[in-house]
Amino acid sequence: MNTRFLPLIGFALVAALLVFGINYMRNNSMNEVPSPLIGKPAPAFDLPFLNDPGKRLKNADLAGKPYLLNVFASWCFACRDEHPVLMNEGRALGIPIIGFNYKDDAADASRWLQQFGDPYSIVIADRDGRIAIDFGVYGAPESFLVDAKGIIRYKRIGAITPEIIAFELKPRLAAMQGERQ
Amino acid sequence: MNHGPCLRTFLAAMLAIALLVPLLARAVDVLPFKDHAEEQRFQNLTKQLRCLVCQNESLADSSADLAKDLREEVFEQMRQGKSDEEIKHYLTARYSDFVLYNPPLRGGTALLWFGPLLALLLGAGIVYRIVRRRAKAAPTPSPATSSEEDW
Numbered sequence: 001m002n003t004r005f006l007p008l009i010g011f012a013l014v015a016a017l018l019v020f021g022i023n024y025m026r027n028n029s030m031n032e033v034p035s036p037l038i039g040k041p042a043p044a045f046d047l048p049f050l051n052d053p054g055k056r057l058k059n060a061d062l063a064g065k066p067y068l069l070n071v072f073a074s075w076c077f078a079c080r081d082e083h084p085v086l087m088n089e090g091r092a093l094g095i096p097i098i099g100f101n102y103k104d105d106a107a108d109a110s111r112w113l114q115q116f117g118d119p120y121s122i123v124i125a126d127r128d129g130r131i132a133i134d135f136g137v138y139g140a141p142e143s144f145l146v147d148a149k150g151i152i153r154y155k156r157i158g159a160i161t162p163e164i165i166a167f168e169l170k171p172r173l174a175a176m177q178g179e180r181q
Numbered sequence: 182m183n184h185g186p187c188l189r190t191f192l193a194a195m196l197a198i199a200l201l202v203p204l205l206a207r208a209v210d211v212l213p214f215k216d217h218a219e220e221q222r223f224q225n226l227t228k229q230l231r232c233l234v235c236q237n238e239s240l241a242d243s244s245a246d247l248a249k250d251l252r253e254e255v256f257e258q259m260r261q262g263k264s265d266e267e268i269k270h271y272l273t274a275r276y277s278d279f280v281l282y283n284p285p286l287r288g289g290t291a292l293l294w295f296g297p298l299l300a301l302l303l304g305a306g307i308v309y310r311i312v313r314r315r316a317k318a319a320p321t322p323s324p325a326t327s328s329e330e331d332w
Contacts, residue, residue, distance in 0.1 A: 037275070
């Protein structure tokens with residue numbers, strides 16, 4: 001009578017589902033919200049410089065060349081882990097890294113950059129976080145790779161690591177270079 | 182004996198606390214609602230939206246900083262006369278369907294919506310087959326065979 005094994009088969013199926021679930025959770029962070037903005041133009045912004053609020057930066061100023069927009073804040077712990085990576089390997093990317101200071105106090109942010117170093121070409125400040133909402137930012141750090149046409153090509157949620165630079169950013173930059181020629 | 186009134190006061194105080202706690206648990210920001218209906222609409226809408234930072238909380242309940250900003254944004258858009266659908270679209274355009282507790286029905290979410298029904302039908306099918314087979318195998322079950330099959 002093979003119905004005798006039915007409970008065992010049922011158990012095996014449930015156990016397999018459990019193992020699959022655990023593995024899936026390990027490999028895919030459930031906290032990561034997929035960005036609907038990839039492949040779409042970067043949202044319009046016009047924000048003041050952190051260290052010189054008289055000057056402003058907007059999308060058009062960056063048109064024609066790719067850039068990396070890095071959302072950071074002095075209150076953000078993971079940004080401290082990310083920071084040395086940007087300091088060491090940021091320049092080697094060969095594109096401007098725009099610091100996007102998110103919901104931060106200007107004095108705190110400036111002190112933070114003085115203390116740890118400034119890997120950014122320009123730092124703009126989004127004091128109230130309104131532009132960050134347009135970018136779908138829900139924490140820091142987050143980074144956006146934007147191409148020469150102003151299209152968001154990649155979003156990193158969480159800290160940029162040497163692995164992210166080697167396996168996510170550099171291949172995409174190379175592909176973008178190929179498109180332009 | 183005069184601990185009767187004392188106990189009663191104590192119970193009344195406990196009851197008051199028990200009733201007040203849910204009120205305190207709701208994230209409160211002071212939004213200038215013009216009437217009760219507007220507040221109801223706001224509460225109803227933000228309950229359907231997920232807080233991105235702590236994803237097991239609704240936008241209505243979360244005390245995360247971003248949730249507060251998004252509540253203000255929702256409120257402002259309500260004031261601008263936008264419909265609930267327009268506000269939801271504003272949020273999904275930025276944060277994807279993840280912000281909605283009820284994801285829209287489309288190709289990628291069909292399994293999500295019909296998966297449970299599928300599992301139920303599958304289970305019903307299996308039960309039906311087992312019952313049928315047993316009914317055929319033992320039309321008049323004697324105690325000996327039934328205890329043997331009893332797993």
